[in-house]
Amino acid sequence: MATLVVTPPLLPCPRPFPASRSAGPAHRLLARPPRAGRPRLRDPSPAPAPPTPVEQSADEAHDYPPLRLLDPPQEEDPYPDEMEAADPDFYRIGYARMMRAYGIEFLEGPDGMGVYASRDVEPLRRARVIMEIPLELMLTITKKHPWMFFPDIIPLGHPIFDVIESTNPETDWDLRLACLLLYAFDVQGNFWQLYSDFLPSGDECTSLLLAPKEDLMELEDQDLSSEMLKLQKRAVDFWQKHWHKAIPLKLKRLAPDHERFLWALSIVQSRSFNMKLRMGAFMQDANILAPYADMLNHSPDANCFLHWRFKDRMLEVMIKAGHAVKKGDEMTINYMSGINSMLMQRYGFSSPTNPWELINFSSPAKIHLDSFLSVFNIAGLHDELCHNAALTSGESNFVDGGVVAAARTLPTWSDGDLPAIPSVERKSAQALQEELRKMSESFSTTIQQDEQILDTDEPIRKTREIAINTPSAVGCAGTGYTGSCSYGKSSIRWRSTRIEFCSSCIGDTSVAVPSVPVKTIPLLARMLV
Ligand SMILES: C[S@@+](CC[C@H](N)C(=O)[O-])C[C@H]1O[C@@H](n2cnc3c(N)ncnc32)[C@H](O)[C@@H]1O
Incomplete structure (x- = not known):
């Protein structure tokens, strides 16, 4: 296989990524995103103080801000006695919502960007919300037929629709989500086009999908390196099958080379998660890319978890009940309870304190x-x-x-x-x-x-x-x-x-x-x- 060199500028408005991000022990506040490349440790720009968020408990999280587009009438008592105001959610339908964060900041640390507490939090008996991410900002594909994606950004007849349609929803979730991500990058003004500034570039990403064969040999683990070579081949074969010469430009420009596709796939694999979402009367098994929540690093002893609030279709990141948090503590979730080679395959990191690690002994001694x-x-x-x-x-x-x-x-x-x-x-x-x-x-x-x-x-x-x-x-x-x-x-x-x-x-x-x-x-x- 050809050596992979991955520094893909984003289409259609290319912004150069610096070749690499300097690692260091210090944390840097990420308050206002610079518009060229991912914010880096060495960026000297002074960080303006972020607006002070109001802390909420899980219960309080349901006190919504006033509506902007459909504010109810302002008169003193507009309703006759026999009338009741409609459910507040009624007004929120179609309302463009923002991500909200409480008591946290996004900083660069030893494991790349991470989420850190910006103040002490006393342990509560109930879980407490620290982030709310509305469905419309997330990229979501359901796993089972009839599959669908949210938000429904792909117009009928766009060739990427057929590429996604040709995959197996149950086994190819990552290829499908990568196609959707590449499409979102290409839609002018789409949220993901702006958010891509905060995603790791090819040489900042730890995913082994991007590693040339020689780097895979450094693992000194035959099973893991041949598995990664197989996964790379699967991705390149997929790209070659769908991005052949005779395709319309609007498909071609999403991934003009296989490095671009591999990068999108690495982003998807290392930053997405699977969750059951209740949508109306239905339960959907979905693969999700959730901006901001994807900045949470992994710990087997995590202090946070993800929760789907079906009532208003909001993903919540919550501190676990009973957990005390000190200012500066890293907020983490548990990606998976798996052995290190599984973490390596999907996320490109391993941990010497992984409680799920295994050693295969050949000795009969017990x-x-x-x-x-x-x-x-x-x-x-x-x-x-x-x-x-x-x-x-x-x-x-x-x-x-x-x-x-x-x-x-x-x-x-x-x-x-x-x-x-x-x-x-x-x-x-x-x-x-x-x-x-x-x-x-x-x-x-x-x-x-x-x-x-x-x-x-x-x-x-x-x-x-x-x-x-x-x-x-x-x-x-x-x-x-x-x-x-x-x-x-x-x-x-x-x-x-x-x-x-x-x-x-x-x-x-x-x-x-x-x-x-x-x-x-x-x-x-x-x-x-
Ligand atoms: C979902 S992202 C988390 C945000 C990421 N740190 C960043 O810079 O954007 C997952 C990636 O973070 C890094 N990561 C997360 N948890 C880690 C850990 N416990 N040890 C080392 N690296 C970790 C790995 O590079 C992984 O692929």
């Missing part, structure tokens, strides 16, 4: 489930492991994701399987530890080297070459290369995540820990005591 769980104050069975607060002194109730994941995946035996002989258990723990050690040593770099590679702006492949040949030289200038793309960096992070995960299970403190602080827990080592 350790006792009960003793393992009690060492780490974990309760429950394999599928629903949770922290056992009753067993702790109350000092810390945090259980490292790596430990929970190990508890779920370590080969264990329970009473009745085998007699509890300490020497058998010790031998098993040693065998498993050895297997983990071999796994972490099978990678071509150490965590330390990967960290150095990530710290440089050099292209990944070049720095890795240097790292392997002369370990201390990584980070030195003078290779003549500049810039490395986000997807290349996410490949390196994936490799580090795997090494770190193994070492946190081994408890080997001699392995360098990356800059993201992760508890290094001497897991199997403690089992040996």
Whole structure:
């Protein structure tokens, strides 16, 4: 496959994207969007204070602002006694609504743009609204026949309609939504044409759909890299089938090259979600791109969730009931409870504390489930492991994701399987530890080297070459290369995540820990005591 170079300016009013966004620890306030390219950390423009939003609870969220287009008459008492005012929603039909946000700001942080609390929030017994996004700003395609999209922006007879119609609604949701997104970018004055300034450009996007083969090799994971190559081929085949030479210009200009289509698909995959929406009497299973809500980063221990308010067709982002939030805290949602390779495939990131991560052991050695769980104050069975607060002194109730994941995946035996002989258990723990050690040593770099590679702006492949040949030289200038793309960096992070995960299970403190602080827990080592 051809090497992909993706820096697509948007049609029909191209605005150049800077080649890459500089990463840094500081957060920058995004108050007024500049009109050329995605706002970046280094943009010096002073940020005017945003209008102070009024905080609302879930209940209060139903006090709507006065209507602009269809204000009710202003007389003192316009209605005779026997008449009742119609449902306020009656007036709102057809009313063009805006997104509203309460007590949050959009800032650039270590995981790209994110949503952060702009003030403290006391825990409430009920969930609390922080964002409201009306249906008409979202791009939505329902999953099942008869499928439909909202808003209905595609005129009858436009060729993109036939392209979408040719897909399988159940399996091709991403291709369909990418077509709709490309169409929305092309409609003069459409909301998405303006919002595209805030979407990551090709080299800012972490999606591996954009990664050239050489960068996929950096994953050092055969299964994941061949899966990504298959997904890239699927997208390019789709583009070639529908964007052949003899097509009308109004279709051609939506994706003049396959890089443009792959970029739209990456945006869709890494920023959309699936939700059941109640529309009138019907329940629709829909794939959705929701502006502003798509700035929320992922956490397995998220403090927010999404909720569909069917009454006025509004997507709400809500803080979970009982959650205290401090000013500056990141607001997150849980994208999925899945293993790291699933997160990598769809979003291009992985986490060393992912509680759903797995390690496939080949050793027949097993350790006792009960003793393992009690060492780490974990309760429950394999599928629903949770922290056992009753067993702790109350000092810390945090259980490292790596430990929970190990508890779920370590080969264990329970009473009745085998007699509890300490020497058998010790031998098993040693065998498993050895297997983990071999796994972490099978990678071509150490965590330390990967960290150095990530710290440089050099292209990944070049720095890795240097790292392997002369370990201390990584980070030195003078290779003549500049810039490395986000997807290349996410490949390196994936490799580090795997090494770190193994070492946190081994408890080997001699392995360098990356800059993201992760508890290094001497897991199997403690089992040996
Ligand atoms: C829905 S977008 C969130 C907004 C995004 N950070 C941005 O800059 O526009 C999803 C993307 O954010 C990044 N991301 C989200 N959660 C992350 C996490 N926990 N760790 C690292 N990257 C994350 C990944 O690049 C992912 O593809």
